[in-house]
Amino acid sequence: MDKSQYKDVYVFAEQRDGAIQSVAYELVSKARVLADTLGEKVVAILAGSGIKKDAKSLIAYGADTVLAIDDANLKEYVTEQYTQAVYSVITKFNPSIVLFGATTIGRDLAPRLAARLGTGLTADCTKLEISEDTKELQMTRPAFGGNLMATIMCPNHRPQMSTVRPGVMPKADPDANRKGEVVDFKVDFDEAKFAVKLVKTVKEKKNTVDIASAKILVSGGRGVGCKEGFEKLQALATVIGGEVSSSRAMVDAGIMPHDRQVGQTGKTVRPAVYFALGISGAIQHLAGMEESETIIAVNKDKFAPIFSVADLGIVCDLNKVVPLLTERLKKEIK
Amino acid sequence: MKILVCIKQVPDTTEIKIDPVTKTLVRDGVPAIMNPDDKGGLEFALQLKDKFGAEVTVITMGLPQADLILREAFAMGADKAILLTDRKLGGADTLATSKALACAAKQLEWDLIIAGRQAIDGDTAQVGPEMAEHLGIPQISYVAGLEYDGKKKFTVKKENEDGYQILEFEGKALLTCLASAVKPRYMSVSGIVDAYDKEVEIWGADKLQVEDTQLGLKGSPTKVVKSFTKELKQPGEIHEVDAEEAVELIVAKLKEKHII
Numbered sequence: 230m231d232k233s234q235y236k237d238v239y240v241f242a243e244q245r246d247g248a249i250q251s252v253a254y255e256l257v258s259k260a261r262v263l264a265d266t267l268g269e270k271v272v273a274i275l276a277g278s279g280i281k282k283d284a285k286s287l288i289a290y291g292a293d294t295v296l297a298i299d300d301a302n303l304k305e306y307v308t309e310q311y312t313q314a315v316y317s318v319i320t321k322f323n324p325s326i327v328l329f330g331a332t333t334i335g336r337d338l339a340p341r342l343a344a345r346l347g348t349g350l351t352a353d354c355t356k357l358e359i360s361e362d363t364k365e366l367q368m369t370r371p372a373f374g375g376n377l378m379a380t381i382m383c384p385n386h387r388p389q390m391s392t393v394r395p396g397v398m399p400k401a402d403p404d405a406n407r408k409g410e411v412v413d414f415k416v417d418f419d420e421a422k423f424a425v426k427l428v429k430t431v432k433e434k435k436n437t438v439d440i441a442s443a444k445i446l447v448s449g450g451r452g453v454g455c456k457e458g459f460e461k462l463q464a465l466a467t468v469i470g471g472e473v474s475s476s477r478a479m480v481d482a483g484i485m486p487h488d489r490q491v492g493q494t495g496k497t498v499r500p501a502v503y504f505a506l507g508i509s510g511a512i513q514h515l516a517g518m519e520e521s522e523t524i525i526a527v528n529k530d531k532f533a534p535i536f537s538v539a540d541l542g543i544v545c546d547l548n549k550v551v552p553l554l555t556e557r558l559k560k561e562i563k
Numbered sequence: 564m565k566i567l568v569c570i571k572q573v574p575d576t577t578e579i580k581i582d583p584v585t586k587t588l589v590r591d592g593v594p595a596i597m598n599p600d601d602k603g604g605l606e607f608a609l610q611l612k613d614k615f616g617a618e619v620t621v622i623t624m625g626l627p628q629a630d631l632i633l634r635e636a637f638a639m640g641a642d643k644a645i646l647l648t649d650r651k652l653g654g655a656d657t658l659a660t661s662k663a664l665a666c667a668a669k670q671l672e673w674d675l676i677i678a679g680r681q682a683i684d685g686d687t688a689q690v691g692p693e694m695a696e697h698l699g700i701p702q703i704s705y706v707a708g709l710e711y712d713g714k715k716k717f718t719v720k721k722e723n724e725d726g727y728q729i730l731e732f733e734g735k736a737l738l739t740c741l742a743s744a745v746k747p748r749y750m751s752v753s754g755i756v757d758a759y760d761k762e763v764e765i766w767g768a769d770k771l772q773v774e775d776t777q778l779g780l781k782g783s784p785t786k787v788v789k790s791f792t793k794e795l796k797q798p799g800e801i802h803e804v805d806a807e808e809a810v811e812l813i814v815a816k817l818k819e820k821h822i823i
Contacts, residue, residue, distance in 0.1 A: 245725065305728075307730075308692075308701065308702055308703075308704075309701060332723075332724060333704070333705050333722070333723040333724055334723070336688045336689075336704070337692060337702070337704045337705070339689075340657065340687075340688070340689035340690075340691075340692035340693045340696075341692045341693070341695070341696050341702065343657075343658065343689070343693060344658065344661060344692070344693035344694075344695075344696035344697055345696050347658070347784075348658075348784055349656065349658060349783070349784030349785035350657065350658070350687075350689055350785070351785055352657075352685075352686065352687035352688065352689060353686060353687070367788070371686075372684065372685060372686070372790070373574070373576050373684055377790055377791070377792060378790065378791050378792070379787050379789070379790040380787070380788050380789040380790070380791075381785050381786065381787050381788065382785070382786055382788050383784050383785050383786075384786060385784065386784035424700075424701045424732055424733075424734060424736070425701045425703060425730050425731070425732045425736070426730065426731045426732065427728060427729075427730055428718070428728075428729040428730060428731055429728070429729050430726070430727075430728050430729075431726045431727050431728070431729070432725050432726040433725070433726035433727070445822070469817075469822070469823070487743070488724075493686070494686075501820070501822065502817070502820065502822055513576075522820070523816065523820050523822075525813055525816060527809065531801070531803060536798060536801050537798045538798065539798060539799055539801070540799035540800075540816070541799055541800060541802075541812060541813065541816045542798070542799065542800065542801035542802065543801075543802055543804065543809045543812060543813070544801065544802065544803040544804070545803070545804060545805065545806055545809045546806070549805075549806035550806045550809045550810065550813075553806050553807065553809075553810045554809075554810045554813055554814075557810050557814060558814070558823065561814060561823050562823055
């Protein structure tokens with residue numbers, strides 16, 4: 230294949246109910262850096278129904294062009310409809326790189342597209358760089374439950390595609406004066422292929438706080454032990470204006486819901502302060518939180534691996550520390 | 564109804580440790596298990612078998628020792644098992660893996676294909692959707708519930724971050740299932756006894772009727788150029804103190820960082 234025919238960095242800008250998702254801005258910000266290195270453009274693909282009102286915001290984060298595919302077929306995400314839409318963009322413009330969020334949508338859409346295009350796809354990347362010599366995309370991702378990092382390239386196929394977990398790439402500062410254009414893109418759908426019918430979409434109030442966007446996380450592990458223990462963590466979180474999260478052990482035990490789980494199979498977080506309370510720090514957990522700005526760990530076991538990443542490590546019983554700290558902070562913050 | 568279930572043998576990644584001196588993965592002694600999401604998928608298939616009568620065939624691509632998870636599937640209630648194993652399949656990325664499995668599926672009769680959402684050693688969630696595309700059938704991923712009307716219509720609950728979707732289809736499809744959605748049955752005692760009397764079919768690449776260039780390392784667009792254990796950041800201060808002092812230290816740190 231003639232690789233010189235492929236250029237520009239494309240981002241699938243995920244929206245839900247018309248709201249552009251944070252991961253789309255994160256990816257556009259990263260795409261800008263990659264495209265500047267290559268001297269190429271950033272194009273955001275915004276697909277949906279009635280989605281154009283916020284299209285310009287993608288320009289503010291770094292897109293040169295927003296391709297808006299506004300079609301009733303795309304009102305809600307269904308695999309085949311979205312695959313046809315993005316496939317027609319890719320085959321028309323031949324991008325060099327295409328990025329997707331590693332969400333339930335991106336992780337469903339991207340592999341379907343990769344197989345249709347016959348190209349490679351690297352999942353859940355935590356780092357994207359352009360190689361100095363070949364100008365190709367180097368995609369780094371965790372493997373073996375976060376125990377190993379692998380750098381992957383796609384040397385002989387185009388586009389180079391990857392999914393990136395939400396919260397991993399920092400967002401740029403938006404610039405409302407950035408120049409760029411929103412262009413309509415029409416897709417001729419092959420409706421005969423729409424074999425799966427969407428009956429309904431149900432939004433569950435999962436008490437969903439997005440822990441990935443919290444500035445302060447009060448996170449508990451095995452050392453917290455039980456629901457009552459987490460109520461104490463909640464009291465601390467309330468005082469300091471944070472959210473409660475947890476390690477996998479507490480989710481597996483049914484004490485905490487999955488959307489509060491930090492780590493390789495949960496969420497990646499990078500808050501200003503991460504309290505690791507009674508968390509030993511399995512490598513899978515560290516993979517999800519070690520980018521936090523400040524990590525404060527409290528654990529009875531002075532050999533707990535969590536101390537290897539903590540800025541402040543306290544060897545003490547968290548059940549004694551947490552209530553005292555909560556009371557003290559009430560006075561400090563008042 | 565005939566159901567094809569794709570399963571994979573994986574190292575139990577929760578048991579993997581890093582050698583503190585060499586900083587490499589310690590794989591010795593790590594148990595090899597049936598991937599949890601795949602086991603969930605097998606359970607979905609066996610429930611359809613219980614209710615409607617189905618023939619369940621399990622297939623895995625891997626090393627000869629993956630025979631073990633096929634025996635486990637027999638003991639849970641699978642009817643047939645195929646082990647796809649060949650040096651030519653080695654080093655396959657997700658595209659080449661999905662190609663091999665899709666070509667294998669083309670040699671078989673089935674009404675429905677079930678796989679796990681993702682495997683715990685790679686966590687890619689790609690092989691199922693890619694296989695569905697190669698076969699030209701729809702996929703539904705993140706499946707948390709599955710119902711069949713006994714005639715031709717399937718109703719599927721697909722989970723997402725904000726809740727779930729209910730989807731319907733008739734005809735062939737590929738589903739990727741969540742381990743958290745079902746509790747896989749235990750192997751039955753008689754099942755275990757019989758599992759070793761049953762025949763696992765061994766297939767090589769020649770059975771797939773596809774050019775070797777599409778398989779294994781040769782058929783893989785992605786190449787691993789480097790792998791390394793993660794460098795953890797430098798540890799900060801560690802204090803063994805009582806609770807009162809601990810509070811002082813934490814408050815001081817929060818002030819230093821301008822949090823309070």
